[in-house]
Amino acid sequence: MTRPLRSNFPRGSYLWAVRNAQWQALGLDEADCEKPKIAVVNSSSELASCFSHLDTVSVQLKAAIRAAGAIPFEIRTAAPSDFITGAGARGAYMLGARDLITNDIEVAVEGAQLDGMICLTSCDKTVPGQLMAAARLNIPTLMVPCGYQASGEFRGKHVDIEDVFVGAMHAVTGSMPVEELIGMSRQAIRSPGVCSGLGTANSMHMVCEALGMALPGSTPVAANSDKMMADVRAAGARIVQMVLDDLKPRDILTHGAFLNAVRVILSVGGSLNTVKHMQAVAVEGRTGVDVYALFERLGGSTPVLSGVRPIGEQTIEAFEAAGGCRALMKQLEPLLMTDVLTATGSTVAANLADAVVHDPEVIRPIDRPVAPLPAIILLRGNLAPESGLIKTGIVERKQRRYTGPAICFWTTDDAIAGIKDGRIRPGCVVVMRGAGVCGGPAMGGGASRVVFAIDGAGLGDKVAILTDGHLSGLVCKGLVVAEVSPEAAMGGPLALVEDGDAITIDLDTRRLDLEVSPEVMAQRQARWQKPTQRAHGGWLQIYRENVRPLSQGAVLVDAGEAPGA
Template structure:
């Protein structure tokens, strides 16, 4: 081991801070001799509210044992543990994204307050992963993220059944589609068979892959089946590695270079990952004070990055198949000609070094660049008069029948009103559904159920007949219809979406990458002069703090001083 350096967690023997810590730790059975060792936070979001987190205590135990064996002292700390399918019940889902920044601040309080030397973060459901990445970038102490795995899915009537299927069919049942309530109940009983995150390529698995592509997770650790031998082996390796990272003073901002962000963007594009990865990566860049424009990277690199793996929901391959083919490491091997392979990683080596001996397990699952699943970008950033700061669409990997859609707007200020209109058959083919008031400020925290509207449209058989615009975000499992999300600036702060009226002509053009409101400029100016900000929702407690301090999407919707 490298000769020790002075650690920030060490205080002069007998001083006030040394003495009171020693008293606390003596009571916990920690020997006095440990006071000079690297002190590592094991960031655990264990919770009994959702399967996503129910196994993390087992992972934490393995990581702590490995840290001790490597000569460090582990301290397990806890954070908020939001799960979209459970925590999304209250405040129209506002606690989901709102908890991301709470996780970051939970970590800051524990790690900075105690002046710990490093972190191993146990990544699980959608918002804990970016929350932990943001904390790593903000605090800039040696950090490794450990993907803690996806859940095993089940079967229903002889077909694959997972949480995505339950979500989709429950919305179909809500709008009188082909699925009955009894079917949904039966599906819910068999969709999840183990702990772990959603098994599709939703936000959680996308962000686990992002951790590795950024260089902040060990190569080959994403994706991984929860509770598998490999998951525990990766966790053990992370516990061993973090101690040397502390002695080497290898910090996140050494790793989070512009090239690392470009690599992560390429990885997301090449698998058609979750749209939510865009704002989460931007939030990491903002917290790390990197100056990287992630939205600009998606705009620039999207047309240059083919889709190499078609995973559910955009393709047919299961996440298990992707892992067996080599996962993120194999994906990056195929992408290597497009990557910054000089980027540093938590191994202390470059991407090129890490990929040198990698072989792709199945080139039908993870294809080479010259034979992609689709040459078209899987995520498209649009701009235009309705979205001067950008908007996102996930058009899928197949050839779309319609790539330019023009039609009259029909506007809703809540997802409930939009779903009811679909149920009442008040929405006609050719219309553009505008669902607003669901942005980072207006939701608040992008709560508002935009995904419910998308699945209701699909359940009503309107997926190819209408378009939809929203300033809200979509579940990472959403890949249906011509749906433009995260339109910015949002309506609650006076963005152009707030000025749209029923009957206005709206155009969405994928090839030109524009989304426009075709209304006379003088009329728009008159509407803007008459516009009044809506009354804030859920204006108390944590959501009030969030709404009052959240920044714009193009900065990652992080909390800022206003």
């Protein structure tokens, strides 16, 4: 042993005696109880395919940890899936579940004073929830991406969960037969794992690697593949050495690490949700990093090097075969901070030394990008004093400046009714508000449904959409500005917009403005009253009353001194 372990107590003391009594009953002898103790964080669930394979993965991971001379202790957390857990309370459980996972981990790992942890990452909210816990507790931690699902075919064409999501809202507007939607839904998912496109889950898996919190070359990966299982075993051995070396998350989660992760997401037009999730990790780790400012500053100088679905036509399988995140970082190397430390104990430069790009058409070099303009743009203006995010994709837009009259909605149902009854017309700006972290609460997925319904009605390229809600990481349709902040429910400018007001979105100047005089805005602000919110008890009420704004990552606490600091 190279250093004392916090999990060990003086032989014969109260804590030594009662812990040994418990662990002897689990089959551990006294010598085992002196070894490094590793939490295996397993967000397993039979509710969704995203998590259904994790128990099998955990078996191999625990065997690798034991072989490396440590003792694994498997712990469980909440396991939210947007497509399953999003049914209750109009999707309000989704973002709040992320922070619940963080606190689940704190209770189990910090309460037991375990020496390190290794996290089986899967669906959208489990990855940031686990990363946030790593940053908060600051004990040696390694992320293990557990792969994407296989897609299927329907009537001779590729079909995946994104197609089903889009198709469902097309069926709502009558532009797709229900029977076709049913057929697609039965073929879209052919294995365990996360959504197969570059949505939030695969984007966050790549964030783990780009931050240096996952082994290089481990993302993205097909679920249950030989490659994934080899990475799992390698991670089991590596976490034990990280504990012995006392290599902690805050040694890795530096400003340079976040810069690298932002570059990676910009270079593939990844999920907008990575912005708030990375900001939450930065806040929990007390790093002082402003992730929103990094996206704003780096957007114009980061070329798009790969067009993976939904922003392009490349598949995630082709991206993995081309070398995945490691190959992407190799192409981006001149723009990265390559001297930063990673979970390997080496720098990014060392990790990339022998990296190979297997297909430079799928992952392009910097001097031959897929798109000349950024795929993600952060907007500011009098409608978005803090920020608004837009995923422009890789198709160059002829119209870079859009002005139109507002039509405002407070609920998803009202907005969809507005599509059906013709109130939403070409040329307008649809304002979908009350969908933020407090107004939702927890940013339920209603905004995405409105976007897809508008697309299904044939209006996707004829209107613009503004929302203080979030979008599914699979959304890349039309001119849609999401997560406009401050949110309407807290009196942000979006709450003051009235039907008919002119709104301008300018992608070149990166502005989002309401064409109303400051005097009129001040009058509206003076008479504004906070809207009556839907009643929620239990966890949702706790979340609403304690959540911080998006600029702070929508974390629950004010980043006081963390337990593991």
